[in-house]
Amino acid sequence: MDMNQYLSMFIDESNDHLQSLNEKMLELEASPEDIGIVQVIFRSAHTLKGMAATMGFEDLAALTHQMENVLDLVRNDKLKMQNFIFDTLFKSLDALEAMVEDITQGGEGKEDVTAIVASLQSIVRGEVPSGDGAASAAKDSASQAAASETPTSKEQVQLDEFQYSILQQSLAAGHRVLYIEVSIREDCQLKAARAYMVFDLLERSGEVVKSHPTVQEIEQEKFDRSFSLYFITEKDPEELRSMILNLSEIEDAKMASIDSDTLSQLAQKLELEEASAALETAPSEAAPVEVDKALVAEKDKPVATKKVVAAPSRTIRVDIERLDVLMNLFSELLIDRVRLEQLATEIKSQELTESVEHMGRVSSDLQNIVMKLRMVAIDTVFNRFPRMVRDLAKSLGKKLDLVITGAETELDRTVIDEIGDPLVHLLRNSVDHGIESIAERIAAGKPETGTVHLRAFHSGNHVFIEIQDDGKGIDRNKILASAIKKGVVTEDESRTMTDEQVYQLLFAAGFSTAEVISDISGRGVGLDVVKSKIASLGGHVAVTSTLGEGTLFSVQLPLTLSIISAMMIRLGSEKYAIPLSSIVETGIIRKEQVRNVHGSKLIPYREAHIPLMSLSRFFDATDYNEDDEEETEIVVIRKGDRLAALAIDSFIGQNEIVIKNLGKYLPQVQGISGATILGDGQVALILDPNALIK
Template sequence: MSNYDVYLNVFLEESKENIQELNDLLLELEKDKSNLEIINNIFRVIHTLKGMAGTMEFDTLAKFSHKLENVLDSLRNKKIDLTNDLMDFLFKASDALEESITDIEQGGNGSIEKLEKLLDKINSYVESTDSSKSSKYKTTEHEENQVKQNNEIYSKMSEETKELLENVFKRAKENNLNFFILKVILEDGVQLKQARAYAIHHKLEDNGCEIVYTYPSVEEIEKENFDKELIFGIVTSKSIGEIAELVNKVAEVESVYVDEFSANNLFGSEEESKDEEEGSKQEGLENNKKEVKLSRSIRVDINKLDDLMNLMAELVIARSRIIETLSKYDVKEVDESLTQLSRITLDLQNVVMKIRMVPVAFVFNRFPRLVRDLAKELGKKVNFVIQGEETELDRTVVDEIGEPLVHLLRNSLDHGIEGPHERLAKGKPETGTLKLSARHEGNGVIIEVEDDGKGFDVNEILRTAINKGLISSSEASKLSEEEIYNFVFLPGFSTKTVSTELSGRGVGMDVVKSTIESLKGTISLETKKGKGTKISIRLPLTLAIIEALLITVNEQVYAIPIANIDTTQRLSDGELKIVQGQEVFLLRGEVMPVVRLRKLFGYE
C-alpha cells in the first residue's frame, strides 16, 4: 500500500467520525440555538475537515468547508441569526459533506453536484464584507503589534543573515519589487508539519515569489524539527494583502503576519532583542516541560481482526486435538503443560474477542439525525431517547444491525407515534417518545425499540391473517397473543390499507427477522393498543467463537451452543415416563418431551 493510500484511509476514517460529530452537534444546536459553545465546536469540526481535505488536495470539499466556516464565524460573532432556514441549510450541508466523503471513498474527488449547488447558496447567508472582516491574517493596522512581531522575527536572525537581507532589500528596491517578511503559524496538532511547510513554499513560488530566507532551515523542516512557526523572506511584485490572502488559503494555517522589510528593523534596540530572545528561550523551556501525550489507540482494519480470530479458532481446535490425543496417556508432566496451554489459549481467546468488541453507539449515533428528519417530514413531535449506547457487541454484529434498526425506527415513527393533534385528543402529550436501548443479559445483548404510540390491534392482525388465508377462523381463536404477533414478521404482511413512501407495503419486517436470525439472534414483539409497542432483539455477543457443550452420539462428537442450552440434567430410567406413546419427564414441575438423538440422527 502506497503512502497516499495510507493517508487516504486515515482521511476517510477521520472524516466519517467528524461528519458523525457534526450531525450530533447540529441536533444539539437545534435544541439550543443560542449556545455559543456548540457553534464553536461545529466550527472546529468543519475547520478540521477543511484542513484534512486541503492536505489531500480535495479542493471542492476544502472550498466548501472554508465557506461553511465563514457562515459559522458570522453566527458566533452574531452577524447573522440562526433561523430555521439556516438550520435546515446546515443539515443539508452536513449531508453534502457526507456524500462528498462517500464519493471520495468510491474513487471520486468529492466534487459532487449537491456540494456545487450548496456552494452558490452559502454566500446568501454571509454579507460580502464578512469574508474580509473574518480574514485570519494581520496587517500593519496596529503599530504596537507590528513592533512586537518585528522584534520577534528579527531576533532569530544572525548578523550575517541580517547583512544578506539588507543587500537583498536594496536589490529589490532597485528593481521596483517588494521585500516582505512573512510569519506563518500552523494550527495546533497539525499532523504533517513538513508537508504544510512545503505547501506554503510551493504556493509562494508558484505565484512568482522568490524565497530568499527561511526559518527554520530547510534541513530542520525536513526533520520536522520545529514547533509550528515558519518565517520566510520573499521578494515579490504582489502586495501585503495579496501575499496574506495567498498563504491563508493553505490548509491548517492558523495565522499569517506580513510586513514590509526595513533596514531599521534589523538594528533596533539591542536590549529589546535580548529580552525577546530570552523570552523565546524561556517559552521553549516551558514547552519542553509539558508532558507529551501519546495516543493509546490505533486503527486496525476489520479484515486483520478477522484473520486474527480465524487463527485463534485454529489454535483452539489444535489444542482440543492435542488434549484428546494425549488424554489416553497418564503422564503428569504432560497434564501440567496441557493445563497451562489451555489457560493461555483461553486468555488469548478472550483478549482477541475483546479487541473485536465495539460500543453499539457505533451504529446508534446514526439515528438521532434520521429520527429528526423523519419526524419533521411527518409533522410529528418526537423525543428520541438512547440508552445503553456503551454496551459492547462484536463489530461484525454491529455492522449488520443498522438496517434492521432503521426499519423498526421508521415503522414506529410512521405507524406507531401519532401526530400532535391526535395525541392531544387521546389525552397524551403532543410529543411522542421513541426509545432505543441496549443492555447485556446473560451471554447476549438485548436491543429494544419502544414507542408510546398506537400499538398493534390484535383483532386487526387476526382479520388480516384470515383474509390472506394464513389461518382459518377456527384456528385463530386458539392462538396466543405471542403467536398472533408473529404474523407481523411474515413476508408481505401489513395491516395498513394505504401504503406510504416509508412503510405499509408489508416489506421489511420479514427482512428484519431474517437478518436477526442470520446473526443467531431472536426478535419478539410486545404491544398494547393505544399504549405503544416494544420490539426486543436478542443477539449473541460475538459470532466469531461460540462456546459449546460436546456430546457423543453413536461414537460421533457433536457440539451444542451453550447459548441454546437452558439446563443439563442426568435422568435415571425411573424418572422417564410414557405418555401417549411419548417419553417425558418432569422439569421444575413441567412435563418435558424426551428426544433420542440416536433416532433423530438416523442411527436407529
C-alpha cells in the same frame, strides 16, 4: 504525490468529522443560541475542508467552504440560526456524506451540489426566505451597536476573575486596555510565525493579558486565520494598529478600547456563565440521562438527543483483517489446547497435566482479550439514528425525542456490521406506526412530544437492544383481522393465539398493518426481513405492547459469533455440536414413555407433550438408531417458545468451540449451521436447532 496511502486515513477522519458535525448540529438545533457549539462545528468543517483540498477533492472542499461562510457569520453574531439554515446545513452534510461514501467506493467524490451551494450563498447574502428571516438578516440594531464598539463577539475571549481584576487595576492606573483582533492573510504559510511576530511586537509595548486561542495553541498553529487578545498598553491604538499592519502577511487588525463600563459588563456576563456552568455540571454527573431529558423537555424542539459521552481512551486504528487473522490463529491454538488436554489425561503425567492446566488458564485470558479486541461499542451504529429520527419526525410532522442509553455497550464487530439495517427498520417502524400524530397525542391526553427509547445492555452471554415508544401500542384485533384477510392465519387459530404470538405476526412475510402506506415503512417488506436478519445473527426479537401506552421491541443478540459454548454429542461414530444457547435441558427417556400420535412421536415434558425427533433419521446416520435402545438420551432444544426433544446416542461434554464455515462449495445444508475442529483434529458439524424445529 501518491495520495493512496493517505486515502484510508482521510476517509476515516472525514467520517469522524461528519459524524461530529451531525451530532453538533443536532445539539445546536436544541440550543441555537450556543455560540460555543457553532465554534466546534466551524472547526470541524474547516478541518474537513483542509483535508479535502489537500486530497484534491474539490467539490467536497467547495461545499465545506460555503458551509464555513455561513457558520462564520453565525459565530460572529451576524446571523441567527433558524430552521431554514438548519435544513440547508443538514442537506449539505448529506451531500458531504454522499461524496465521502463515493470516495470510499473508489469514486472521485463528485456530486452536483450547485443547488445547495446556491442556497448557502443566498444565506450568506442575507436572503433568508422565511418570515422571521428579514429581521435577523437585517440584524437588530443593538447587536450592531455592540459590534461597532468591539469588533467581534466577546464570547471568543473569556476572562477569568484574576485577569479581570488585572484589567480593572490597569484601567484605574490610567493605562489603556485594548481588545485586538488580528487576522492573517489566507495564503499565509506560516501562521504561527506571523502570530509570534505580532505577539513579539505587542509585548515590547505593553502586556498581553489573555489571548484566544491560548498562546500555546497559537504556537502550534491551532487557530484559523485570526486570533484575539486583551492588551494593556500606554500607546495609542492607531499607532499600534499601523505597527501590526506593517508586519507582512497580516490582513487586518481591529482595535477596540475597553473602558471600565464594558469591563464590568464583561464581568457580569462571566459570573452568569459560571453560575450556569455550575448548574449544568453538578446534576449531570449524578444522573446525566435524566438531566438531558429535562433539558430536552424544556426546549420543546421537534427532536433533541443527547447521550452520555464516555471518556475518550487512547486508541490505535487496526486493520480489521489483522484482527481476523489473529482470531484464526487463536482458534488454532484453542484446538491444540484441547488436544494437549486429551493427551495429558491419557499419559497421566503430573507435570504435563499441570503445565497444560496453566496453558489453559492463559489461553482463556487470551481468548477474552482477543474477543474484546473485536468488540466495538454499539455507538457506531446508534450515532446515525438521532439525525435519522429527526428527519423522519420532521417529514411526518411529529414531535419526538430519541433517548439513547447504553451506547457504550460492546458487541462483536461482525454483529455490529449487520445489525444497523434491522435497527433502522424497527426505529422507523416505531416513529411511523408507534408514535401518534400531535393531534392524536393531545386527544389521548399525552404530551405532544413522543419519546422513543433506544437502549442497549449486556445480560449474560447476550446483548439486548430495546426500542420502546410511548405511542399507541399494537391493536391485537387489527392485526388479527389483517392477518386473517391475508390468509396468514385462520379465524379458528386466531382465537387461541397469545398476545405474543399475535405480535409475532408483524414479522410474517407480506404483512403490513398501516392503513395508509407511507414511503417510510409499511410496505410490508420490512419486519420479516428484520426478523430473518436477526435470526441469521443467532438472535431473536420479542414484542410486548400495551394498547394506548406503547410498544417495546426487544432484540436479543449473542455477544459473539465466532466462539460459542456447545454440548458435544455422539451419534454412533459421528460427533455433533449443539449450541448451548438453544439447549433447555438434557435427560433420558424410556421407550414406553414415547407415544405415537398420528405418526409423530411425542414425549411428556413437564406438564406438556413435546415432539421427539430422531436425529439419526434426520441425518441418515448409518451406525446408530435409538429404536434399538431401551433408554435414550435426549436433548430438549428451544426455538422461540417452541420446544422439541432430539434423540441422541450419548453425551460427550460441554466445550468452547470455534465456528468455521463449511467452505464455499457446499450448498446450505439443512440442519447444519457450520463446523468446528475438535481436539483430535477431526471436524464436527454444528447443529442448527432453528432448522430442526419447524
